[in-house]
Structure formats: structure tokens, C-alpha cells
Amino acid sequence: MQITINGRPRAxxxxxxVTELLSQLGYPDRGVAVAVDxxxxxxxxxxxxxxxxxxxxxxxTAVQGG
Amino acid sequence: xxxxxxxxxxxxxxxxxxxxxxxxxxxxEVLERALVESGTQLTTVAxxxxxxxxxxxxxxxxxxxxxxxxxxxxxxxxxxxxxxxxQLAREALETNWVKLEVIADDxxxxxxxxxxxxxxxQLVNDxxxxxxxxxxxxILARRLEAVGCAxxxxxxxxxxxxxxxRNPHAISMIVQGAKVPVILxxxxxxxxxxxxxxELGCAAVLLASAVTRAEDPVLMASAxxxxxxGGREAQRAGRIARREFAVASSPLExxxxxxx
Numbered sequence: 001m002q003i004t005i006n007g008r009p010r011a012x013x014x015x016x017x018v019t020e021l022l023s024q025l026g027y028p029d030r031g032v033a034v035a036v037d038x039x040x041x042x043x044x045x046x047x048x049x050x051x052x053x054x055x056x057x058x059x060x061t062a063v064q065g066g
Numbered sequence: 067x068x069x070x071x072x073x074x075x076x077x078x079x080x081x082x083x084x085x086x087x088x089x090x091x092x093x094x095e096v097l098e099r100a101l102v103e104s105g106t107q108l109t110t111v112a113x114x115x116x117x118x119x120x121x122x123x124x125x126x127x128x129x130x131x132x133x134x135x136x137x138x139x140x141x142x143x144x145x146x147x148x149x150x151x152x153q154l155a156r157e158a159l160e161t162n163w164v165k166l167e168v169i170a171d172d173x174x175x176x177x178x179x180x181x182x183x184x185x186x187x188q189l190v191n192d193x194x195x196x197x198x199x200x201x202x203x204x205i206l207a208r209r210l211e212a213v214g215c216a217x218x219x220x221x222x223x224x225x226x227x228x229x230x231x232r233n234p235h236a237i238s239m240i241v242q243g244a245k246v247p248v249i250l251x252x253x254x255x256x257x258x259x260x261x262x263x264x265e266l267g268c269a270a271v272l273l274a275s276a277v278t279r280a281e282d283p284v285l286m287a288s289a290x291x292x293x294x295x296g297g298r299e300a301q302r303a304g305r306i307a308r309r310e311f312a313v314a315s316s317p318l319e320x321x322x323x324x325x326x
């Protein structure tokens with residue numbers, strides 16, 4: 001299956017939940033937020049939110065600015 | 067240690083009236099020294115797509131110094147983008163405070179008043195403490211306060227321009243009309259301009275480039291700290307009236323070689 005992460009296509013072997021996805025990508029689980037198809041996924045809902053085919057995922061964190 | 071003149075913002079108490087942005091610093095080490103030197107207790111960050119190569123960094127630094135994090139919505143052009151960015155920041159940083167920026171274009175970076183007001187109202191209704199970056203329009207300031215913003219943050223001049231406060235009269239009108247704190251945000255180039263903001267009655271000053279892009283950011287951070295304190299004290303002390311002619315400060319009576 002194919003998903004989009006931060007604007008780039010990415011292939012996944014099988015569906016994952018958000019926690020598993022972050023872990024597989026090597027991202028920390030602190031200081032980041034995730035949106036699926038433009039809707040923010042609360043951290044408490046990460047384990048129960050399954051990323052399925054053709055979803056668009058945004059993963060953001062804080063950077064210097066403002 | 068708290069004083070009798072602490073800065074109260076959305077029920078929180080701050081000793082420092084200088085808010086510092088973290089953008090534009092040449093590196094994290096200089097940023098850290100500038101932040102510490104400035105004495106700031108509230109500092110902005112931006113939200114961006116994560117890059118595995120650049121993790122950690124600024125958040126660790128702010129947490130190490132117990133500086134409160136204020137996420138912004140920089141780079142958003144519509145209310146929709148700004149609301150999503152604020153919601154992402156709330157999840158990532160565990161704060162419901164947001165510096166709301168909705169800009170019109172890359173060239174001016176000026177706020178889009180219509181989108182800004184829309185986003186502010188949506189975010190207030192969603193439980194956010196909204197600190198909107200706005201133009202120096204006293205009427206828009208009134209509208210932002212009316213929808214529940216916790217402060218008004220008018221620009222002195224465009225972001226990063228260093229042009230100072232182009233319309234002190236407008237800033238003064240905003241201060242007089244607002245019941246929430248007014249924080250001068252954007253355009254400050256040097257210390258005297260930060261002092262002027264405070265003399266005009268602003269409750270605090272938010273700046274970034276003036277420090278981070280100065281030749282010596284750490285020294286400028288110190289200058290800004292003192293300017294904000296000085297301007298605040300001058301405002302509280304009450305300046306003398308401006309007069310057209312001189313008023314002698316030494317007594318005229320009893321001068322030597324004078325008959326009267």
C-alpha cells in the first residue's frame with residue numbers, strides 16, 4: 001500500500017497504527033504531532049488510529065522561528 | 067522572585083516583559099546564550115514537517131532553561147491552515163497557547179485581517195489562549211479582543227524589517243482601547259524602539275530578528291532586556307509634559323551680581 005508522508009509518497013508492507021508508523025520511521029513520540037488527511041490525531045488515539053492505503057500523513061515538530 | 071509589576075498574561079505571571087522569538091539565530095549555541103542573557107520566560111517556535119536529520123534541538127534547549135514555549139502559526143495564509151497548525155502545536159507541545167499569525171503574502175508578511183479574525187474566533191472556541199499578531203489597526207484590535215483573544219500583538223513595522231514603530235499614535239490608541247495586554251510584535255530594530263513600545267504603554271515586547279540577526283546577538287539580547295525594563299519604568303514613572311520653551315531647573319532667586 002502507498003501513503004504520503006509530509007508530501008512524499010511512501011510504500012508500506014501493511015497497515016500500521018500511528019505509534020507504529022512513527023517508530024518505524026525513527027521519529028520520537030514526544031514533541032511531535034500527527035495529522036491524517038488534514039485532521040489532527042490526538043496522542044491518546046495514536047494506537048487506535050490505523051493508517052490505511054492512500055492516506056496523507058503530516059508529521060510536525062517545533063523548529064526555530066517567530 | 068515576583069515584583070509588584072509582574073506581567074500577567076492569560077492568568078500566568080511573568081517577571082520578564084521581553085518575549086523572544088527563536089528564528090534567525092546563526093546557531094543553537096548563540097541562540098541559547100542570547101535567550102539566557104535576555105531573561106525571557108516566553109519564547110516562540112514554529113511548527114514544521116519533521117526531518118529525521120534535525121531532531122531535538124530547540125525544544126531541548128527551551129526545556130533545559132525552563133522557558134515557556136509559545137508555538138506560532140508562521141507561514142499560514144488562511145484561517146484553515148492556521149487552525150490546523152495550532153491544533154498540531156497543541157498536540158506536539160502540550161500547550162493551548164498560540165501566537166496566531168495569518169499572513170497575506172511572502173513579500174510583506176502583513177496579517178490578513180479577515181482570515182486572522184476568523185482563525186482567532188475558531189481557536190478561542192476550541193479552547194486556545196490566542197495571542198494574535200495583527201496590524202496596528204485599533205479597530206481590528208478591538209474586534210480581536212471581542213472574540214476572546216488573550217492579548218493584542220500589533221506590529222511596529224513589517225516582520226524582520228527593523229523599521230521600528232512606524233505609527234506610535236496607533237499603538238497608543240490600541241493600548242488605550244484594550245483591556246487585555248498589548249504586546250508590540252515585529253519591526254523592532256534596536257533597543258530605543260523596544261523602550262518606546264513600553265513607554266507607549268505596551269505590556270511587553272516580542273522580537274526575534276533584532277537580537278538573532280544582530281552582529282552580536284548576546285549583547286543585543288542584554289540591550290533589549292534593559293530597554294524593556296527602562297521603558298516600562300519610564301512609563302510607570304510618568305514623563306514630564308512637552309513644552310515649547312525652556313523651564314529652568316535651577317532657582318532664579320539669589321544669583322550673584324544681580325540686583326533683582
